[in-house]
Amino acid sequence: MTNTKELSVEEKLRAIYDLQLIDTRIDEIRNVRGELPLEVEDLEDEVAGLTTRSEKLKTDLEVIEDQIKAKKNAIDEHKESIKKYTKQQETVRNNREFNSLTKEVEFQELEIQLAEKQIKEMKATIEHKKEVISQSKERLELKSNHLKHKKAELEDILSETAKEETFLTDKSAEYRATIEDRLLAAYDRIRSSVRNGLAVVSIERGASAGSFFTIPPQTQVEIASRKKIITDEHSGRILVDSSLAEEEKEKMENLFSSF
Secondary structure, three states: OOOOOOOOHHHHHHHHHHHHHHHHHHHHHHHHHOOHHHHHHHHHHHHHHHHHHHHHHHHHHHHHHHHHHHHHHHHHHHHHHHHHHHHHHOOOOOHHHHHHHHHHHHHHHHHHHHHHHHHHHHHHHHHHHHHHHHHHHHHHHHHHHHHHHHHHHHHHHHHHHHHHHHHHHHHHHHHHHHOOHHHHHHHHHHHHHOOOOOOEEEEEOOEEOOOOOEOOHHHHHHHHHOOOOEEOOOOOOEEEOHHHHHHHHHHHHHHHHOO
């Protein structure tokens, strides 16, 4: 980026401090939202997961019920076979045929016993799955209600702050466009490395704001002269004098209140 106008050091200090005030206001707005967007996202994922699980459990139930029907149909077929083989035993011509039919009857009876055992097991599985479905339904309702509440809370916050945040974000971009690349890079680097996002601070009671380290008197004089950009040797933050800070705060407050 190439700026069309070369700013004086004082103009650079005012611009970078204004940018800091705007970005701090944006931070405050976003802090109001806090972890709420992530909470909503996590709840949405959880509700989707529970919904998918419930649907799968219901599908499993349908499959098992179909299997039970198939087993019952198989039992009916085995019973019909037993009737058929028993009837045939009445017309056999020798013991070998009779014994062969007897084995067929016994085999069909064993198949019936096995099918009945499997039906019993599948019915127990159905009861267990119904209990799990009931628990999942309760949990899904609970999480869905929680999600509804959190979404409403987030929407309220967004409706109150969205326009202001957009306005401030645009202003931040405007101010960034007036600041030279090297100074802007330093600002971004410092801002990203400190917890409160303050890359530019004023002198308060002989120390940089938020710091317990005293700024030497000679350095304070240099900062007040606004002839060069000076950073705090302890925190690395860009320093501005309190008078400049107050002037820019008042200007930015007017900007914020005009929205």
